[in-house]
Amino acid sequence: MDKNRKNIKSAFNRFAAIDFETADYGRDSACSISIVIVEKGEIVKKTSFLIRPPRRDFVFSYLHGISWRDVEKQPDFIGLWPKINKSLKKVEFIAAHNASFDRGVLRACCAMAGITPPDVKYLCTMKLARYLWGIYPTKLPDVCRHFDISFKHHNAESDATACANIVLKALKDEIPANAFLGI
Numbered sequence: 001m002d003k004n005r006k007n008i009k010s011a012f013n014r015f016a017a018i019d020f021e022t023a024d025y026g027r028d029s030a031c032s033i034s035i036v037i038v039e040k041g042e043i044v045k046k047t048s049f050l051i052r053p054p055r056r057d058f059v060f061s062y063l064h065g066i067s068w069r070d071v072e073k074q075p076d077f078i079g080l081w082p083k084i085n086k087s088l089k090k091v092e093f094i095a096a097h098n099a100s101f102d103r104g105v106l107r108a109c110c111a112m113a114g115i116t117p118p119d120v121k122y123l124c125t126m127k128l129a130r131y132l133w134g135i136y137p138t139k140l141p142d143v144c145r146h147f148d149i150s151f152k153h154h155n156a157e158s159d160a161t162a163c164a165n166i167v168l169k170a171l172k173d174e175i176p177a178n179a180f181l182g183i
Helices: 003-010 077-088 099-113 125-133 140-147 158-174 177-181
Strands: 016-022 030-039 042-050 093-096 122-125
Touching: 003 093, 003 177, 016 122, 016 158, 030 158, 030 177, 042 077, 042 158, 077 099, 093 099, 099 122, 099 125, 122 125, 122 177, 125 158, 125 177, 140 158
Parallel strands: 016 093, 093 122
Antiparallel strands: 016 030, 030 042
């Protein structure tokens, strides 16, 4: 292996994989988040929270099984922010499957709460699957099936864990992390 590749690969000591579930079509309607922390190539922590969204309307309960009754007594996003922010401290990037969605949810929830979102790069494992391995279609179930990763779709912790495992697969294949960070 090329020395530069090895140095680039090992430069990433800590990243987070995240997944949000939303109650309705508004990006500010997060009702669940999971954050999976990976350090030195190993999943070291999984944190999940139910979130009380700003509206009682739940359009996507049929997907994730979460209803207003499940979250009505849970903290809202601003109440959970200290715990979420603590989990994201010192990560070198955030990975998500269809990262534009999860990044958008985080930004919308932060904007609604008057909070500055973390200034960190994002890695989209959906794009990663297309560009590195030529996987199509690239929905999370398709990519997980390709790599024999078992998970329960639309469960935030399971989805975030699957996402972390996709990134770990790329790193295990000795593909330098900075080669796919910008995609």
